[in-house]
Amino acid sequence: MSLYQSLFERLRAKKEGAFIPFLTLGDPDLDTSFELLCTLVENGADALELGVPFSDPVADGPTIQAATLRALASGTTPKKALALVRRLKDKYPEIPVGLLTYANLVFAAGIDQFYLDAKAAGVDSVLVADVPIKESAPFVKAAKAAKVAPVMIAPPNASEATLKAVAQLSEGYVYLVSRAGVTGTETAAGKPLGHIIDTLKRYQSAPVVLGFGIAEPEQVKAALAAGCAGAISGSAAVKAAEQGPEQLAAFSASMKAASR
Amino acid sequence: MSHFSPYFGEFGGTFVPEILVPALDQLTAAFENALEDDSFKAELGALLKHYAGRPTPLYEATHLSPNPLVRIFLKREDLLHGGAHKTNQVLAQALLTKRMGKNEIIAETGAGQHGVATAMVAAMMGMKARIYMGAKDCERQQPNVYRMKLMGAEVIPVHAGSGTLKDAVNEALRDWAANYDTAHYLLGTAAGPHPFPHLVREFQRIIGAEAKAQMIEAIGRLPDAAIACVGGGSNAIGLFADFIDEKDVELIGVEPGGEGVETGKHGAPIYMAKEGILHGMKSYLMQDEDGQVEESHSISAGLDYPAVGPQHAYLAKTGRAQYVPINDDEAIEGFKALCRSEGIIPAIESSHALAYALKRAKAASKEEVLLVNLSGRGDKDLNTIMKLEGLL
Numbered sequence A: 001m002s003l004y005q006s007l008f009e010r011l012r013a014k015k016e017g018a019f020i021p022f023l024t025l026g027d028p029d030l031d032t033s034f035e036l037l038c039t040l041v042e043n044g045a046d047a048l049e050l051g052v053p054f055s056d057p058v059a060d061g062p063t064i065q066a067a068t069l070r071a072l073a074s075g076t077t078p079k080k081a082l083a084l085v086r087r088l089k090d091k092y093p094e095i096p097v098g099l100l101t102y103a104n105l106v107f108a109a110g111i112d113q114f115y116l117d118a119k120a121a122g123v124d125s126v127l128v129a130d131v132p133i134k135e136s137a138p139f140v141k142a143a144k145a146a147k148v149a150p151v152m153i154a155p156p157n158a159s160e161a162t163l164k165a166v167a168q169l170s171e172g173y174v175y176l177v178s179r180a181g182v183t184g185t186e187t188a189a190g191k192p193l194g195h196i197i198d199t200l201k202r203y204q205s206a207p208v209v210l211g212f213g214i215a216e217p218e219q220v221k222a223a224l225a226a227g228c229a230g231a232i233s234g235s236a237a238v239k240a241a242e243q244g245p246e247q248l249a250a251f252s253a254s255m256k257a258a259s260r
Numbered sequence B: 001m002s003h004f005s006p007y008f009g010e011f012g013g014t015f016v017p018e019i020l021v022p023a024l025d026q027l028t029a030a031f032e033n034a035l036e037d038d039s040f041k042a043e044l045g046a047l048l049k050h051y052a053g054r055p056t057p058l059y060e061a062t063h064l065s066p067n068p069l070v071r072i073f074l075k076r077e078d079l080l081h082g083g084a085h086k087t088n089q090v091l092a093q094a095l096l097t098k099r100m101g102k103n104e105i106i107a108e109t110g111a112g113q114h115g116v117a118t119a120m121v122a123a124m125m126g127m128k129a130r131i132y133m134g135a136k137d138c139e140r141q142q143p144n145v146y147r148m149k150l151m152g153a154e155v156i157p158v159h160a161g162s163g164t165l166k167d168a169v170n171e172a173l174r175d176w177a178a179n180y181d182t183a184h185y186l187l188g189t190a191a192g193p194h195p196f197p198h199l200v201r202e203f204q205r206i207i208g209a210e211a212k213a214q215m216i217e218a219i220g221r222l223p224d225a226a227i228a229c230v231g232g233g234s235n236a237i238g239l240f241a242d243f244i245d246e247k248d249v250e251l252i253g254v255e256p257g258g259e260g261v262e263t264g265k266h267g268a269p270i271y272m273a274k275e276g277i278l279h280g281m282k283s284y285l286m287q288d289e290d291g292q293v294e295e296s297h298s299i300s301a302g303l304d305y306p307a308v309g310p311q312h313a314y315l316a317k318t319g320r321a322q323y324v325p326i327n328d329d330e331a332i333e334g335f336k337a338l339c340r341s342e343g344i345i346p347a348i349e350s351s352h353a354l355a356y357a358l359k360r361a362k363a364a365s366k367e368e369v370l371l372v373n374l375s376g377r378g379d380k381d382l383n384t385i386m387k388l389e390g391l392l
Helices: A003-013 A030-042 A062-073 A078-091 A103-109 A111-121 A137-145 A160-169 A194-202 A217-225 A235-243 A245-258 B018-035 B038-052 B086-099 B113-125 B135-140 B142-150 B165-179 B196-219 B234-243 B310-317 B328-342 B348-363 B379-388
Strands: A018-024 A048-051 A097-101 A125-128 A174-177 A208-211 A230-233 B011-015 B058-060 B070-076 B104-109 B128-134 B154-158 B183-185 B225-229 B250-258 B275-278 B280-284 B321-327 B368-374
Touching (some): A018 A030, A018 A245, A030 A048, A030 A078, A030 A245, A048 A078, A062 A235, A078 A111, A103 A125, A160 B018, A174 A194, A217 A245, A230 A235, A235 A245, B011 B310, B018 B086, B018 B165, B038 B086, B070 B196, B070 B348, B086 B113, B086 B183, B086 B196, B086 B234, B104 B113, B104 B165, B113 B142, B128 B165, B135 B142, B135 B154, B154 B165, B165 B183, B196 B310, B196 B368, B225 B234, B225 B348, B234 B250, B234 B368, B250 B310, B250 B328, B280 B310, B321 B328, B348 B368, B348 B379
Parallel strands (some): A018 A048, A018 A230, A097 A125, A174 A208, B070 B368, B104 B183, B128 B154, B225 B368
Antiparallel strands (some): B011 B280
16 A cells, blocks of 8 residues: 555544645755754654756746755756665655656656656655646656656546546546645635536546645645645745744644644 | 647657647648638638748859859748738638637747747737747847737737747747637747647748749749748748658758857757657657757857757658758858849848758759748848857
């Protein structure tokens, strides 16, 4: 059973949702990044979503873009980012770790090799932000071959056919995007998307997790009430981390509390 | 069923966040529908003729040619309303925007030529335009920033990254992801996700189609080579499109060699031939070994882009077209040569194509006819040239 499956089963038994914070690997540097990630795990994070810094993060808003630039400026490469994941998984082998990356970083490493390296680092899932369903075949194939879960995005404007494909291809969880646009708390999350969640469930998708604009405990509650299995919070977590480990700990604990 | 495959061989595709896929599908449908719609063709044709000033002349630059064996013809896209070839496809995409029931345009611009064309057409059609431009480019192209504002467009400087065209594209994509319901992303070149490379080519095809007929009228045959500068590659693909099946016509794309391809400070991704994925497409891309995109460099803001349209990558890989770098200083020589010999001030972009033609003509030992696309006029570049000369 994958770590995601056992996580979601465990949470379901406790009638809880998953709180999944996001940080960019290597922001602001590799050692601080490690400490911040440990802070999240120690303060309630059920799983982690970790960004591999890319020079042109078009799916991300200003907060995560700035985190990416800091990580790149301190010399974070994809290899060092994976080594950081390895270090984290050695300390916390039971926590599911997802990577968020961009197509060119996967392509430059060689698609098959990228997923093998991710697996070796202890990565459980990979989401490639600029690979939609119609370009996903070689990425999904390589992911499955390496036994890494491919995570697909379900956007609010998706057609039934896209949602069906998302449900069929996505493993671990499905990333439901709450609204149009890029990541960030500049725009609040949209209303929960009941019909999309229902469609995904009808096609027997992996658990649905809501992301984009999730910054407050109330939004975590609303996501779970709408039928999601959890919520991802990226830009708000990055902002909390910018303020320091205590603020990040408090943020994580309050968001996790809302998922209970 | 779509007319066009999203791929040119292994290049092209639709590498965008899933949320943009419906907007691209809508655009593909509107585009393919318009291509078969006589009323669309009539409306676009009338605008191209009466608003933009087509057909543009073909002019033989007899004073420019350094070798009596070589005849150089210039396709005068610089005489188009707006001062560059950009007007052709902006008119077409603005009509498509209306057909999709949208009234806002998002655009990116490097040198400002595409931004100016977009602002112009948006003003004429009563649409709102938001134009993203790298902060560095705003600086080097101030007159164009002012032109856009005069015509009512909102110009948004982009400070992220290298502050050039690449970063302006990123911001335009972010805006589009948030506003696709009401806004069309009027991409400026034959790059980006499907269907843009096809769409821009089809609406720039008129450059080569006119030039072909004009060459036959002028000399009774086709040229030996068709030459155009390549940043993203829209003027070049427009010139090439109707010549691709004419196997006797050499196709030459001229990339910006910047300070020299060996220095790393250039904008010549085809020369580097490293495949990658950026801005929705798989193509040649300037990048480091990890896949981080490198900053390009060119004296011409309009060519300062680290990738290239996927059809050019394909034409290069299959050998149908050749791509050569021309350095900043060679381009400036080409610029000055045309000013002095013919009384025409070319864009620095087009000066790269001119410089290649001059180099080739000087070395020629047999008769040859060269067709050069003069993609834009150089008024916008006077600041750059004056700075180089120490006059500013």
